[in-house]
Amino acid sequence: MNNENNARPLPTTIPEYLEQLRAALAGADPAMIQDALYDAEEYLRSELAEQPGRGEAEVIAGVAGSYGAPEEVAEIYRETEVTVNRALRTPLPGRGPAPLPPVAAGVATATAAAAATAKPRSTVARFFGVVLDPHTYGALFYMLLSLVTGVFFFTWVVTGLSLSVSLLILIVGIPVLLLFLGSVRVLSLVEGRIIEALLGVRMPRRPAYTDRSQGWLARIGTMFTDGRTWLTMLYFVLMLPLGVAYFSIATTLLSTSLALVFAPVADVLFDQPVGVWIDGVNVADGFWLWPVSVVAGLVLLFGTLHLARAIGRLHGAVAKHLLVRL
Amino acid sequence: MGDFEAQLRKFQKELSAGTVSLALLAVLAKAREPLYGYLIAKELERTGDGVLSGKQSALYPVLRNLEGAGLLESHVEPSVAGPPRRYYRINDEGRAVLTQWIAAWNATRDSLESVLEGVER
Numbered sequence: 001m002n003n004e005n006n007a008r009p010l011p012t013t014i015p016e017y018l019e020q021l022r023a024a025l026a027g028a029d030p031a032m033i034q035d036a037l038y039d040a041e042e043y044l045r046s047e048l049a050e051q052p053g054r055g056e057a058e059v060i061a062g063v064a065g066s067y068g069a070p071e072e073v074a075e076i077y078r079e080t081e082v083t084v085n086r087a088l089r090t091p092l093p094g095r096g097p098a099p100l101p102p103v104a105a106g107v108a109t110a111t112a113a114a115a116a117t118a119k120p121r122s123t124v125a126r127f128f129g130v131v132l133d134p135h136t137y138g139a140l141f142y143m144l145l146s147l148v149t150g151v152f153f154f155t156w157v158v159t160g161l162s163l164s165v166s167l168l169i170l171i172v173g174i175p176v177l178l179l180f181l182g183s184v185r186v187l188s189l190v191e192g193r194i195i196e197a198l199l200g201v202r203m204p205r206r207p208a209y210t211d212r213s214q215g216w217l218a219r220i221g222t223m224f225t226d227g228r229t230w231l232t233m234l235y236f237v238l239m240l241p242l243g244v245a246y247f248s249i250a251t252t253l254l255s256t257s258l259a260l261v262f263a264p265v266a267d268v269l270f271d272q273p274v275g276v277w278i279d280g281v282n283v284a285d286g287f288w289l290w291p292v293s294v295v296a297g298l299v300l301l302f303g304t305l306h307l308a309r310a311i312g313r314l315h316g317a318v319a320k321h322l323l324v325r326l
Numbered sequence: 327m328g329d330f331e332a333q334l335r336k337f338q339k340e341l342s343a344g345t346v347s348l349a350l351l352a353v354l355a356k357a358r359e360p361l362y363g364y365l366i367a368k369e370l371e372r373t374g375d376g377v378l379s380g381k382q383s384a385l386y387p388v389l390r391n392l393e394g395a396g397l398l399e400s401h402v403e404p405s406v407a408g409p410p411r412r413y414y415r416i417n418d419e420g421r422a423v424l425t426q427w428i429a430a431w432n433a434t435r436d437s438l439e440s441v442l443e444g445v446e447r
Contacts, residue, residue, distance in 0.1 A: 040383065042362070043367065081387070206409075
């Protein structure tokens with residue numbers, strides 16, 4: 001197609017093209033930008049490899065027609081992201097009929113209509129609606145899982161860092177360090193997948209862009225100067241205390257609230273009287289305590305679900321800031 | 327004049343938005359081996375004869391979505407030329423979906439043709 005209204009001249013090298021694409025995507029979701037840069041680089045490098053006789057500038061000029069100029073590509077990714085987000089979003093409880101085919105490119109209008117029917121919900125409905133929000137359970141599961149992943153990430157970073165740094169006096173330390181830095185990047189993607197699946201925060205699906213025109217020594221150098229490497233390690237170290245805290249909060253609150261809710265059942269089935277014990281003396285005995293216990297348990301349970309969802313959102317934001325940076 | 331052209335472009339965009347998933351599934355169903363994004367784009371450009379070739383950058387997000395929907399499977403292989411490539415392969419569910427989509431497409435095409443019949447050109 002035609003490519004008029006190009007504000008800027010076409011780039012002549014692949015890093016320049018990617019730089020323009022990044023500039024054109026400024027302000028968009030960083031995770032999406034990372035994916036877009038990865039896709040573009042794959043296409044450009046493949047095209048360059050297919051046509052060995054032609055120069056980089058020539059190939060890019062041809063690509064502007066087939067793949068798109070940076071501005072056009074940015075526009076396409078912005079549009080697709082909006083459409084896909086609408087299509088993949090789970091319909092919220094109490095909102096219009098919005099079940100959509102999982103793969104749908106032209107569904108923007110249907111979902112826009114569904115979103116328009118959304119009506120403001122009462123405070124009570126919002127309080128209890130948390131039960132129907134899949135992200136609540138995702139967050140709850142993430143809180144339980146984070147103990148395991150937190151311990152693993154922390155151990156990996158501390159072991160890897162101390163092992164490779166102390167081995168640096170021998171020559172074997174260098175490959176060990178490089179392997180370790182590479183593994184941190186892979187783990188960062190893995191954690192991103194977990195977070196996107198459980199907490200619903202968009203995270204990158206492709207590794208971050210690296211400038212391949214530089215020599216391998218320069219690329220190793222950028223691994224150290226790249227803020228992402230260190231922020232990712234900081235995140236992994238932070239995951240230990242956070243994971244322990246999340247796990248403790250989730251298990252404590254869940255077991256307390258469930259115990260309160262099912263206390264009358266224990267009374268009936270297992271002869272465990274409901275009551276408030278102080279120094280082994282039941283100071284509040286009697287049937288009136290049954291409904292009180294159940295109601296208190298339910299309120300605590302719903303509070304726990306709200307807390308889990310809030311922690312999920314907060315943690316998603318933290319992860320996005322530490323793991324995804326351009 | 328420019329107005330007509332803009333409308334034509336908008337129409338072409340909407341058409342390709344509706345059909346690109348079908349085209350991608352078909353390309354991968356015909357392929358004997360897993361393909362990566364660039365090869366899929368080129369294959370579509372070659373056989374689609376330019377009609378489906380809107381900007382090829384639009385294909386990558388759709389490939390990711392098809393994979394997310396469980397219709398494609400993928401693996402990564404390192405490459406000499408650039409970043410590691412993600413190779414896509416259609417799975418059984420993808421083939422089943424493709425069969426249904428082809429039927430839906432045929433029905434759409436037939437009914438559209440009968441509607442368009444007799445229109446003066």
